[in-house]
Amino acid sequence: MKKIGVLTSGGDSPGMNAAVRAVVRKAIFHEMEVYGVYNGYQGLMEGNIKRMELGSVGDIIQRGGTILYSARSEEFKTEEGQQKAIEQLNKFGIEGLIVIGGDGSFRGAEKLTQKGYPCIGVPGTIDNDIPGTDFTIGFDTALNTVIDAIDKIRDTATSHERTYVVEVMGRNAGDLALWAGLADGAETILIPEQPDDFDSVVRKLKRGHDRGKKHSIIILAEGVGNGFAYGKRIEEATDMETRVTILGHIQRGGSPTGFDRVLASRLGAKAVDLLLDGKAGRVVGIQNNKLVDHDIVQILTQPHKIDLDMYKLSNELSI
Structure with a gap:
């Protein structure tokens, strides 16, 4: 194999640039030509493709977002x-072709592989919802962004003696909410993988108030419901002054953490190695700090699983 392409697709995540850098430099090290595909699969269909050199990926490892841009495409x-x-x-x-993205991006890679074009998937999403890997590129950075925001919100919650509902990203996966909630000592964590026991949430708030607790933080994954609607329910059920913060797309931005930079570099390089070995239809990942790869069909048919032991621990620590 002498010519490969790389694209980013779906929602951007911090560390995608580090992965692109690793793909380009690893390939050039092995005397291959590398082509960047701009604007994801839409750009691929339109031929928005340019050859990349070492200088093309200079000074990008610390940048959030993706220099190749991203777009969703129904036509593809x-x-x-x-x-x-x-x-x-x-x-x-x-x-x-190396595809950096999430579940939807990998489905496109699977289709191309079936049609004779070897593709390797690199998991890049802040949701951490790809089976077969302990972490996805961007999750650690997004987690730290959420933690920093909640730390600041807690200062205000304490000062005004209020309950705060903080809505974070995660339509189908609660990893970001769970990890942030455990790291920030949230009183309640609401995730899609567990039923919403509203009565239990209210009881916990009232129990805390009765023992003199002045404020509470409730972290809500967006897949559970709307933060403002949930905050209104809390206020009506408890008579406690409640405020809502929806963090939104701030969670996707920012310079990637050291962990995400290293993870992206390792996974991007591993993807090139797989193509050099004649592999196709694989997804790279990391498990127990070891690089792994799995069949893309297997990954797309496996359900994402939350760490229920962590969820149990969060409830035990938030009594």
Whole structure:
């Protein structure tokens, strides 16, 4: 294999640039040509592809977002769209493609692999919801962003003796809410993987108030419900002054942590190694600090699992 491509797709996450850098430099080290695909699968269909050199990825390891940009594409999900992408791959002579993104991005990589173009998936998403890896690129940075925000919110909650509901990202996965809640000592953590026992939440708030507790932090994953609606329910049920903060897209931005930079570098390089070994339809990951790879179909058919022991611990510590 002499020519490979790399693209980022779906929601951006801190560390994607570090992964792109690793792919480009690792490939060039092995005397391969590398082509950056801009604007994800949409850019692939449109031929928005440029050859990358060492200088193309200089001074990006510390930058959030993705220099290749990202876009969602409904057209690529169709046979016609996939054929357009294949025509562009043929035009540029690209023999293998590395896709940095999440679940939806990997489904596109699976389709291309089935049509004869070897693809390797690199998990990049702040949700940490890809099976087969302990961590995804961007999760650690987003986690620290959330922790920093909650630390500041707690100062205000204490000063005004209020209950705060903080809504964080995570439509189908509660990792960000769970880890942030445990790290910040939240009184309640609400995640999609566990039923919302509203009565239990109210009892805990009232029990804390009765023993003199002046404020509480409730962390709500967006997949559970709307933060403002939940805050209103809390206020009506408890008569406690309640405020709501929705952190939104601030969670996706920022310079990646050291952990995410190293993780992205290792996973990006591993993806190149797999293509050099003639592998296709694989997803790289890290388990117990060891690099691993799995069949992409296996990853796409496995459900994401939350660490229920951590969830149990958070409840035990927030009595």
